[in-house]
Amino acid sequence: MHGEALKVGELARRTGLTVRTLHHYDEIGLLKPSLHTEGAHRLYTATDVARLQLVLSLRQLGFSLEEVRACLDRPGFSPLEVIRLHVARLREQIELQRELCERLEALAGCFHPAAEVSAEAFFQTIEVMHMIENYYTPEQLEYFKKRREEGGAALEERARQVQALWAELMEAYRVEMEKGTDPADPRAQELEKRRQALVNEFTGGNPEIEQSLKRMWEEQGEKFAAQFGYDPKALEYMRKVNEAAKGSA
Amino acid sequence: MHGEALKVGELARRTGLTVRTLHHYDEIGLLKPSLHTEGAHRLYTATDVARLQLVLSLRQLGFSLEEVRACLDRPGFSPLEVIRLHVARLREQIELQRELCERLEALAGCFHPAAEVSAEAFFQTIEVMHMIENYYTPEQLEYFKKRREEGGAALEERARQVQALWAELMEAYRVEMEKGTDPADPRAQELEKRRQALVNEFTGGNPEIEQSLKRMWEEQGEKFAAQFGYDPKALEYMRKVNEAAKGSA
DNA sequence: TCAACAGTGACGATGCGTCAAAGTCG
DNA sequence: GCGACTTTGACGCATCGTCACTGTTG
Numbered sequence: 001m002h003g004e005a006l007k008v009g010e011l012a013r014r015t016g017l018t019v020r021t022l023h024h025y026d027e028i029g030l031l032k033p034s035l036h037t038e039g040a041h042r043l044y045t046a047t048d049v050a051r052l053q054l055v056l057s058l059r060q061l062g063f064s065l066e067e068v069r070a071c072l073d074r075p076g077f078s079p080l081e082v083i084r085l086h087v088a089r090l091r092e093q094i095e096l097q098r099e100l101c102e103r104l105e106a107l108a109g110c111f112h113p114a115a116e117v118s119a120e121a122f123f124q125t126i127e128v129m130h131m132i133e134n135y136y137t138p139e140q141l142e143y144f145k146k147r148r149e150e151g152g153a154a155l156e157e158r159a160r161q162v163q164a165l166w167a168e169l170m171e172a173y174r175v176e177m178e179k180g181t182d183p184a185d186p187r188a189q190e191l192e193k194r195r196q197a198l199v200n201e202f203t204g205g206n207p208e209i210e211q212s213l214k215r216m217w218e219e220q221g222e223k224f225a226a227q228f229g230y231d232p233k234a235l236e237y238m239r240k241v242n243e244a245a246k247g248s249a
Numbered sequence: 250m251h252g253e254a255l256k257v258g259e260l261a262r263r264t265g266l267t268v269r270t271l272h273h274y275d276e277i278g279l280l281k282p283s284l285h286t287e288g289a290h291r292l293y294t295a296t297d298v299a300r301l302q303l304v305l306s307l308r309q310l311g312f313s314l315e316e317v318r319a320c321l322d323r324p325g326f327s328p329l330e331v332i333r334l335h336v337a338r339l340r341e342q343i344e345l346q347r348e349l350c351e352r353l354e355a356l357a358g359c360f361h362p363a364a365e366v367s368a369e370a371f372f373q374t375i376e377v378m379h380m381i382e383n384y385y386t387p388e389q390l391e392y393f394k395k396r397r398e399e400g401g402a403a404l405e406e407r408a409r410q411v412q413a414l415w416a417e418l419m420e421a422y423r424v425e426m427e428k429g430t431d432p433a434d435p436r437a438q439e440l441e442k443r444r445q446a447l448v449n450e451f452t453g454g455n456p457e458i459e460q461s462l463k464r465m466w467e468e469q470g471e472k473f474a475a476q477f478g479y480d481p482k483a484l485e486y487m488r489k490v491n492e493a494a495k496g497s498a
Numbered sequence: 499t500c501a502a503c504a505g506t507g508a509c510g511a512t513g514c515g516t517c518a519a520a521g522t523c524g
Numbered sequence: 525g526c527g528a529c530t531t532t533g534a535c536g537c538a539t540c541g542t543c544a545c546t547g548t549t550g
Binding site for chain 4: 023039041
């Protein structure tokens with residue numbers, strides 16, 4: 001008796017699906033049992049089970065129920081074509097997710113591994129990341145990425161050092177400013193030289209990157225200051241020192 | 250006037266979102282405008298806009314609306330922890346999709362690039378793939394994968410040849426069977442030798458793989474026969490020839 | 499008063515999970 | 525008639541898109 005046709009529960013148990021799923025496939029016309037008992041209980045024949053196997057196969061390959069139905073109901077669809085399309089879609093998704101992963105890791109890399117990170121700092125960092133992505137061209141960002149990858153741990157360490165040096169430098173600016181040192185004064189111009197050295201290290205001498213960086217600082221310097229805790233007034237002073245340097249050149 | 254607060258349409262245009270989206274964020278309490286006109290039109294203040302920026306940032310990082318709200322509304326959540334969790338999830342997804350991609354490509358690779366593939370052949374191939382995955386251990390499958398990757402185009406070409414040789418061999422079995430040749434006859438045993446050579450080439454002499462292969466053929470040989478168009482009776486004859494070989498050894 | 503906007507409400511899609519009330523099988 | 529099973533029906537999930545109809549703004 002049991003070799004003839006299966007009831008939903010039976011079929012569900014054998015396939016590992018749920019009864020609800022089979023009901024659903026019936027509802028949407030993907031797999032309608034060929035038979036019913038007098039009391040309207042579903043009876044799945046061997047043919048139905050075979051079709052279900054196909055459904056499961058295609059589902060495993062990541063097709064939507066709609067696509068599965070299209071494949072099964074349109075005789076003479078092109079399997080290879082379908083697969084190629086599907087692979088292409090998958091590749092795109094994977095690429096997007098990979099990029100997302102990279103961004104997230106870059107974000108995480110901005111903080112000390114074990115440090116407590118405030119929501120404040122977190123969001124500011126995100127903002128800065130967005131800014132960076134807005135000010136540099138895709139090619140320049142690509143170049144940065146490559147440099148990071150090739151530089152390895154040593155470059156990462158140096159990046160931390162540079163960040164510290166920047167903080168020191170900004171503090172030095174602040175001190176001179178408080179002392180009332182004239183922007184054209186050699187003591188201030190000494191700071192300008194240190195600044196240019198750091199900038200050069202970052203840009204690698206590439207004038208386009210320097211351009212982008214400059215524009216970003218000019219337009220968004222305050223945000224950086226906020227992000228890293230620099231004194232905005234020191235930032236202003238730094239700009240004046242830079243002006244003075246250009247004026248004397 | 251326009252610097253004070255924005256109406257939905259304005260905000261939508263500036264952020265690139267749709268009005269519906271902003272409505273939705275309002276509905277679920279993710280971003281409720283602080284103000285309303287007398288006529289109940291939404292008015293978004295600078296504070297609201299700032300919050301929206303955060304929402305967008307987190308969304309770009311792939312968080313769900315629910316997660317975004319959790320981040321924004323729970324002061325003192327751990328950003329690093331959240332990111333790490335998120336990256337882990339992403340990695341898993343990527344890995345799954347990568348595997349899926351590989352399976353799809355393997356499937357596509359079973360057919361001639363420009364050939365018309367019937368739905369029939371397509372589904373049979375899927376079935377065979379499933380069978381293969383069932384009969385070999387994950388380690389063995391891993392080994393096959395490596396071999397394929399390292400073998401390159403030459404090995405792929407050889408695989409095609411082997412497939413043709415198999416077809417010839419099965420045809421030869423069929424011919425002997427029709428002639429009524431005794432399975433123990435040297436002419437039949439000659440075929441057995443050819444068969445063993447092909448099997449050996451495939452297993453690479455690995456006895457475990459040979460075991461798996463044997464079991465698969467014993468239990469599912471008919472499906473292979475169907476898949477490749479072999480005569481089931483020739484298959485049966487082949488088994489007898491094999492028996493005879495074992496008997497005489 | 500009129501065009502351009504805004505409001506609310508509802509259904510749709512995806513792939514079922516989950517619960518309820520009522521009917522069937524053996 | 526009883527317990528195990530099944531049926532249909534419905535809401536829910538996430539994230540809005542897309543009407544439709546009505547009200548507000550300037």
